[in-house]
């Protein structure tokens with residue numbers, strides 16, 4: 601009887617956490633969509649002005665900044681760096697595609 605009650609309570613707590621996880625995942629998707637909307641505009645600007653798709657020195661600054669933010673937030677900084685690199689790789693792929701569509705040579 602108690603076991604059943606414990607299990608029902610655990611399921612209710614789990615459902616509460618999952619509702620928050622679903623909200624957070626939705627926020628992440630919206631934030632990523634907004635970031636890519638912005639980086640695609642950067643890709644067009646770069647293609648129009650013959651700037652290279654990638655900017656490694658800017659990326660180094662972002663990595664240092666995000667690693668510190670992650671540490672302060674008690675998030676694994678290695679994970680934060682891997683996540684940023686994953687996103688930036690996709691951004692650079694978009695920039696290369698935009699440049700190619702506009703007849704600009706791949707330079708970086």
Ligand SMILES: C=C(O[C@@H]1C=C(C(=O)O)C=C[C@H]1O)C(=O)O
Nearest residue numbers: 639642653654655658659688691
């Ligand atoms: C968006 C840019 O292009 C690339 C993508 C970056 C990013 O997604 O944050 C950062 C540097 C560049 O390699 C940029 O140069 O700012």
